[in-house]
Amino acid sequence: MLLKLTCLVPLFPLIGSIINGFFGLRIGKNAVGMIAAGSMALSFLTSILVYVGYLMLPEGQHVFEQVAWTWFGAGDFSVDFGFQVDPLTLVMMFVVTGVGFIIHVYAIGYMHEEYSFYRFFAYFNLFASAMLLLIMGNNFLLMFIGWEGVGCCSYFLIGYYFEKKSACDAGTKAFIVNRVGDFAFLLAVMYIFNIFGTIDFTEVMHAAPEKLIYAGEAVTIITLLLFIGATGKSAQIPLYTWLPDAMEGPTPVSALIHAATMVTAGVYMIVRCSVLFNLAPMTMMVVAGTGAATAIMAATIGMTQFDIKRVLAYSTVSQIGYMILACGVGAYTAAIFHLVTHAFFKACLFLGSGSVIHGIHGEQDMRKMGGLKNYMPVTYWTFLVSTLAIAGIPPLSGFFSKDEVLYHALMDGNIIFWGMGISAALLTAFYMFRLVFMTFHGESRVDPHIHPHESPKVMTMPLVILAGLATIGGILGIPLFHGWHILHNWLEPVLHFDLAHALEHSEHMLHEAGRHAPSWAHLLNPKEHNLWLEIFLMAFSACVAITGIIAAYIFYIKRPDLPEKFTKGQWGFELVQNKYGVDELYDETFVKPTVEVSHLLWKECDAKAIDGTVIGTAKTIGWLSKQARAFQSGFVRNYALFIAVGFISLLLIMF
Amino acid sequence: MELLIFYPIAGLCVALAFGVIFNTSPVGSAMCLIGMMLGLAGIFVLLQAHFMAILQIIIYAGAIMVLFMFVIMLLNLKQAASADWVAREKNRFISILTGVLAVGILYKIVDITFLADLNSPAELPDTFGTVATIGESLFTDFVLPFEVASLLLLAAMIGAVVLAKPKLD
Amino acid sequence: MFEGTVPLAHYLTLSAVLFVIGIVGVLVRRNVIVVFMSIEIMLNAVNISLIAFDHYLNLSNGQIFSFMVMCVAAAEVSVGLAIIIALHRNKPTVNLDEFNLLKW
Numbered sequence: 001m002l003l004k005l006t007c008l009v010p011l012f013p014l015i016g017s018i019i020n021g022f023f024g025l026r027i028g029k030n031a032v033g034m035i036a037a038g039s040m041a042l043s044f045l046t047s048i049l050v051y052v053g054y055l056m057l058p059e060g061q062h063v064f065e066q067v068a069w070t071w072f073g074a075g076d077f078s079v080d081f082g083f084q085v086d087p088l089t090l091v092m093m094f095v096v097t098g099v100g101f102i103i104h105v106y107a108i109g110y111m112h113e114e115y116s117f118y119r120f121f122a123y124f125n126l127f128a129s130a131m132l133l134l135i136m137g138n139n140f141l142l143m144f145i146g147w148e149g150v151g152c153c154s155y156f157l158i159g160y161y162f163e164k165k166s167a168c169d170a171g172t173k174a175f176i177v178n179r180v181g182d183f184a185f186l187l188a189v190m191y192i193f194n195i196f197g198t199i200d201f202t203e204v205m206h207a208a209p210e211k212l213i214y215a216g217e218a219v220t221i222i223t224l225l226l227f228i229g230a231t232g233k234s235a236q237i238p239l240y241t242w243l244p245d246a247m248e249g250p251t252p253v254s255a256l257i258h259a260a261t262m263v264t265a266g267v268y269m270i271v272r273c274s275v276l277f278n279l280a281p282m283t284m285m286v287v288a289g290t291g292a293a294t295a296i297m298a299a300t301i302g303m304t305q306f307d308i309k310r311v312l313a314y315s316t317v318s319q320i321g322y323m324i325l326a327c328g329v330g331a332y333t334a335a336i337f338h339l340v341t342h343a344f345f346k347a348c349l350f351l352g353s354g355s356v357i358h359g360i361h362g363e364q365d366m367r368k369m370g371g372l373k374n375y376m377p378v379t380y381w382t383f384l385v386s387t388l389a390i391a392g393i394p395p396l397s398g399f400f401s402k403d404e405v406l407y408h409a410l411m412d413g414n415i416i417f418w419g420m421g422i423s424a425a426l427l428t429a430f431y432m433f434r435l436v437f438m439t440f441h442g443e444s445r446v447d448p449h450i451h452p453h454e455s456p457k458v459m460t461m462p463l464v465i466l467a468g469l470a471t472i473g474g475i476l477g478i479p480l481f482h483g484w485h486i487l488h489n490w491l492e493p494v495l496h497f498d499l500a501h502a503l504e505h506s507e508h509m510l511h512e513a514g515r516h517a518p519s520w521a522h523l524l525n526p527k528e529h530n531l532w533l534e535i536f537l538m539a540f541s542a543c544v545a546i547t548g549i550i551a552a553y554i555f556y557i558k559r560p561d562l563p564e565k566f567t568k569g570q571w572g573f574e575l576v577q578n579k580y581g582v583d584e585l586y587d588e589t590f591v592k593p594t595v596e597v598s599h600l601l602w603k604e605c606d607a608k609a610i611d612g613t614v615i616g617t618a619k620t621i622g623w624l625s626k627q628a629r630a631f632q633s634g635f636v637r638n639y640a641l642f643i644a645v646g647f648i649s650l651l652l653i654m655f
Numbered sequence: 656m657e658l659l660i661f662y663p664i665a666g667l668c669v670a671l672a673f674g675v676i677f678n679t680s681p682v683g684s685a686m687c688l689i690g691m692m693l694g695l696a697g698i699f700v701l702l703q704a705h706f707m708a709i710l711q712i713i714i715y716a717g718a719i720m721v722l723f724m725f726v727i728m729l730l731n732l733k734q735a736a737s738a739d740w741v742a743r744e745k746n747r748f749i750s751i752l753t754g755v756l757a758v759g760i761l762y763k764i765v766d767i768t769f770l771a772d773l774n775s776p777a778e779l780p781d782t783f784g785t786v787a788t789i790g791e792s793l794f795t796d797f798v799l800p801f802e803v804a805s806l807l808l809l810a811a812m813i814g815a816v817v818l819a820k821p822k823l824d
Numbered sequence: 825m826f827e828g829t830v831p832l833a834h835y836l837t838l839s840a841v842l843f844v845i846g847i848v849g850v851l852v853r854r855n856v857i858v859v860f861m862s863i864e865i866m867l868n869a870v871n872i873s874l875i876a877f878d879h880y881l882n883l884s885n886g887q888i889f890s891f892m893v894m895c896v897a898a899a900e901v902s903v904g905l906a907i908i909i910a911l912h913r914n915k916p917t918v919n920l921d922e923f924n925l926l927k928w
Contacts, residue, residue: 632926632927633924633927634923634924634925634926634927635920635921635924635927636920636923636924637850637851637854637920637921640850640851641752641753641851644753644756644847644850644851645752645756648756648759648760648763651760651763652763655763655767657828657829657830658828658829658830661830661834665834665838668838668842669838669841669842669845672841672842672845672846672865673845675845675849675858675861675862675865676845676848676849676852676853676858676862676865678858681855681857681858684857684858684861685861688861688864688865691865691868692868695868695871695872698835698838698872699872699875701830702835702875702876702878702879703879704875704878704879704887706887707871707875707887707890707891710891710894711871711894714894714897714898715864715868715894715897718898719864719897719898719901722901722902722905723857723860723861723901723905726857726905726908726909727857729909730857730908730909730912730918753848753851753852756847756851757844757847757848760840760843760844760847761840761841761844764836764840764843764844765837765840768832768833768836768837768840769833778882779879779882780882783882783884784884784887788884789884789887789888789891792884792885792888793888793891796888797888800888800892804892804895804896807895807896807899808895808898808899810899811898811899811900811902811903812902814902814903814906815902815903815905815906816906817906818903818906818907818909818910819905819906819909819910821913
């Protein structure tokens with residue numbers, strides 16, 4: 001059956017990675033590129049086949065599990081190496097393999113002059129394989145393997161230009177900050193195992209309402225720990241500092257990993273554990289607050305940056321903030337919708353910026369760009385389309401997804417979240433168009449020695465495809481008309497949550513424990529769907545986006561002197577441009593003490609104590625030998641004395 | 656009567672032994688040693704071991720000590736400048752230890768010997784200690800040690816000749 | 825007053841005293857010839873002891889043993905003195921402390 005091909009989906013990139021890694025130097029750049037992109041294409045085709053197979057499942061069965069083998073078992077605990085296909089997985093699979101394939105093709109052109117061409121593609125494919133394992137695993141441990149795997153490959157790829165110290169540092173920073181999140185994630189998994197006795201997704205989600213008390217300590221702790229893991233991987237407050245530095249890696253890496261796939265792993269994980277999060281309203285509040293705060297904060301920093309990739313990095317942090325906000329108010333469909341559309345337009349934006357950088361031979365500072373739209377038309381138009389999408393102009397995809405997030409933030413959350421979201425939307429439109437205007441319009445501030453040129457077809461074709469997807473992607477979630485929201489209907493089986501049922505169980509468990517159950521009746525009130533409010537909100541967000549664009553136009557085209565006037569000497573601007581000093585704060589509080597302690601341990605414990613013991617033993621033996629040498633004095637009389645002493649001792653002992 | 660003979664001779668032996676080790680000149684030490692051996696021969700006679708007494712005089716005092724005298728004269732040893740039994744230059748500790756050792760050994764051995772219970776000698780036949788008796792047991796019960804002893808003497812003779820020979824050129 | 829026999833213990837004491845004197849002589853003297861003579865004193869002391877026991881037990885084993893001891897003493901003295909003469913040829917001294925080349 002077609003569904004049996006599921007295990008092949010992560011396998012193709014893995015094989016591609018192994019071939020490229022071991023034989024890459026020998027088979028030549030063309031072959032390496034074809035193997036890498038080809039394996040992704042095969043994965044994509046297999047995903048389509050799996051999708052077809054899924055559609056053929058009988059009515060009522062929503063999940064297909066394929067267990068490859070039992071990985072290990074210890075007593076009652078056993079972990080399978082298995083894959084799970086359900087609607088959520090399929091969405092993610094298409095995103096990862098589809099966008100991944102497009103970016104692979106682009107990377108063949110972008111990385112063409114590199115010497116370690118094969119190393120890049122080996123890591124790239126390995127990353128894709130790990131990401132697919134993450135989304136297709138059927139238990140927490142397998143997801144964790146993929147989680148760690150993508151973190152590891154992210155480290156490899158960020159530090160791809162390892163001769164540069166800044167790249168190595170950035171890679172290390174990404175890995176370590178991720179690790180903090182991973183630690184929390186692992187604690188959560190252990191706690192889940194402690195309560196449920198299993199870490200299989202279907203079993204845990206099924207038993208959750210019966211084992212966990214609504215808003216109890218257990219579920220709150222689990223979900224908070226899971227969320228901390230998500231902040232690490234998805235670059236939210238407080239673990240976002242690695243993402244801007246990660247721009248040291250090549251642009252395709254930024255596009256795939258830090259726009260479309262890895263950073264969305266946190267969002268995927270939260271949606272996968274939606275049952276657990278639904279049972280913990282306090283965590284949801286934290287999640288939503290963090291998402292909203294991150295969205296605004298990153299947007300403010302993005303406004304002040306001059307490096308084209310940094311702006312896009314902060315924009316990524318901000319957009320993922322939207323997704324997290326959506327998760328936090330319970331709108332998981334909106335989160336996934338925004339995830340998909342963001343993958344399209346953000347990848348296009350990153351690849352476009354890569355094309356620009358490629359065209360002006362490595363310059364990344366926007367103050368040295370300008371007027372490039374005449375030299376690079378394809379790049380310009382695709383970039384413009386994607387920027388319109390991210391700003392939220394109808395009828396592009398970004399409008400639909402962002403609007404849905406904001407609507408749910410208002411309806412299911414509260415007006416503060418909506419306010420933060422809409423402000424972030426305004427800022428997003430502003431700084432994204434600032435980027436477009438500074439890069440492509442106006443006077444050319446490019447260095448006269450550099451002659452900008454358009455990128456080759458292999459790089460512009462992916463841009464076109466992604467821009468097209470960014471345009472029509474909105475189809476997945478057409479609002480207003482009941483039943484027309486394709487994505488919602490599609491994800492319904494996964495996100496279905498019976499709150500009444502869960503509350504009943506919680507009351508039951510609390511009564512058994514002899515505690516009093518609070519009144520939860522208010523939670524069960526049905527929410528009405530206010531059609532006019534929705535239309536009003538849609539119009540409002542469109543207006544906000546247009547306002548942002550006009551503001552950017554004024555600041556950067558009409559009167560380019562305004563930015564200087566506003567920001568010169570302002571301490572607020574300096575603070576924001578310095579990323580609110582967060583990096584320095586982390587450095588002082590966490591990094592320096594750790595380094596101090598390590599130095600202490602090295603100098604005292606290792607050098608003095610342990611080495612001292614070992615060397616000291618040798619020295620003691622040397623000293624003892626020296627003393628023993630004194631016996632061999634060469635004096636016969638001494639020898640006679642010792643003979644006599646020995647004889648006496650014998651005599652004394654025997655008698 | 657025995658007592659009158661034994662104690663003076665014993666005392667003389669001990670005194671001469673002290674003389675051996677405390678004498679500055681090697682010839683003097685050799686002389687004292689000869690005297691001590693003659694004294695011991697006398698004690699052997701007291702113990703009715705006549706054969707051994709004569710052997711003592713012939714072998715020890717007669718052969719071995721003569722050999723000593725030969726070597727002393729050959730090496731032309733003079734009287735030592737100073738008593739060389741004083742404490743060694745380097746190590747007082749060793750000399751004190753030696754002293755303690757000596758006293759300790761003496762005490763211990765004496766202590767043990769006084770446990771012995773044999774105060775009155777057994778009845779000795781007239782043939783005790785005569786040449787005939789000893790010769791008889793030497794050639795019947797103890798013929799193997801006797802033969803081995805002769806081999807030993809042969810080896811010693813060869814060894815002495817080889818060792819003392821001047822270098823062959 | 826002068827009646828009675830000499831107890832065995834006294835003979836053994838004499839043997840012990842002579843033996844100890846011999847040991848002290850070996851340890852204390854530096855002249856190698858005198859050391860040799862002290863060794864002879866020790867051997868003689870043992871002879872006394874052997875023959876004393878023989879007297880008191882009416883055996884002849886002790887005397888035979890003593891005979892062997894004398895034999896060995898003779899052999900040892902001859903070889904030892906030959907060695908001393910050979911040493912004297914290399915280094916014209918009989919001071920035992922000066923033959924200390926076999927040290928560490």
